[in-house]
Amino acid sequence: MSTPAASAPVHSTAALAQKALVIGLAGIVLTALGILVSGPQAVAYSWLVGISYWTAIAIGMLLMVLIHHIFDASWSVVLRRQLEHGLSAFKWLALLFLPLVLATLFYRLDLVWPWMNPAHALAGHETVAGDILYTKKSSFLNLKTFIGMTALFFVVWIWLSARLRKASFTQDADGDVKWTRMNRVTAAMGLPLAALTLTFAAIYWIKSLEYHWFSTMYGVWFFANCFRGALSVSVLIMLWLWRRGDYKGILNNNHLHSVGQLMLALTVFWAYVTFSQYFLIWNANLPEETFWYNLREYGDWWGTGLVILFGHFVVPFLLLLSYRFKVTHRTIRRIALWILAVILIDLCYNILPAIKDAAGHPKPFLSFNLLWVLTSVIGVGGICCWSYFRSFPTAKLIPIRDPRINECLTHHE
């Protein structure tokens, strides 16, 4: 598997790929063992957190590449290549999503999503089948559309990624400008497709866990997290390649500054949509909407909400205002890691309170089950990193024949 350093234009990533694969598989095995300890439902929810987390980051990368092309951007050409490697993870994410669907079909219909089982008993006296809020939504929320749509999401993401990767990688060899044009076409049709698929994915996978709820902001909330996750990972990749020496003479402070500015913008955007969702529900004060937040004020979820408010908005917002923090490697790396951690908490906040105890209260956030969330994130993440490292040597470090590569290398404020 290893390539001799002399013949490879970039440092080999074979060892890293192997390491990531081992870590990923270990995470998956540990998560599977968790079923024996905490039961299938807790583990299935943890797996949903893990898979949504990394899918969100991959979707964010897809969005960044599409937006790069639609604006004919120049500063992000160098970074785009690394995002294209990241896009290789979609097929593995699709594969890793499969256990949830299979467990639902062959083990228990309401293992994760209660509405999948018409006989699922609701608190009180009725079942899902007799619930007017379900029957009204049943043409949208049913097992067939769920499976069909989920398959469609992954097909769209894999197809868009394949087009973007092929055009970009082929251009390295022949330098033909037609590949840039093809990417622009992919971007023009891909952006609405990506927007719709990520919105519906958020609704089907996460929001429908509590299908009584209403919110028109949900897809936008998910979008903001996707984008913020991808930006943070971009920073980590850029700094990693700088540290390794690959990016010496390629990366300058202005690239980091530009990514940092987007991080700041998306931090504000995330806060804007998340606050809007909360504020509209708080102000209207209708029971069919407020219950979702009431559940999340129970037990330690109340504190978790505050951690998200301050950790996901206030702290990164204040830090990212500074120019120096955005271009100081150590600081921006810490901010990126911090945001990645809080995105995970945000996903937990949206997913995990759907598991209730016998009294109908959400099970606490800080519990033994959190371990399976971590193993799931490590498991899926290991596979995603493996996919990235595996793709890394298949193309040049930077798109050397992109028409905008010179502008990117001399990127200036």
Next chain:
Amino acid sequence: MSAQPYGLIATFETPAEVYHAAEQVRDAGYKHWDVISPCPIHGLDKAMGLKRSIVPRISLAGGITGFITGMTLIWWTDAFDYPLIVGGKPLFSPMFAFPVSYELTILFTAFATIIGMFVVNGLPMHYHPVLKYDKIRRGMDDQFFIVIEARDPRFNAANTGVLLQKIGGKEITELEP
């Protein structure tokens, strides 16, 4: 002609020449001087030793003022000056004060940024002594200039002239105020 000139101007032919000349003027410790170029030159700000603008700090001050104004406005009107219960909500909550504070944050930040920018860059400027120099029009076309102002504490007609000559400046001329 007055006794004290505005400064000395020197001509350069290429961006590279003026760039390296700027580095030497910077290293000589001058503070009140400028480069005139028909096009942006990458990295010139660094070569001139320019610091980052202080406008972002003025913006931040404006933003904080706006946020506090919004919160105070809502608290003052709804909970203090004329307490009134609306929609069963508390008299004051940061929840409904937030949209107003947010808008005022943006508004005041925008004002502070625009005003701060004009104060810091000194525009609009209707007269500049350099404009009297008959060859300055080439600075909008194909030539580059360095101007060192007489108000710089290091300025000295003889020594500064020698420096400009040493760093490759041509046609070193005194500018009228």
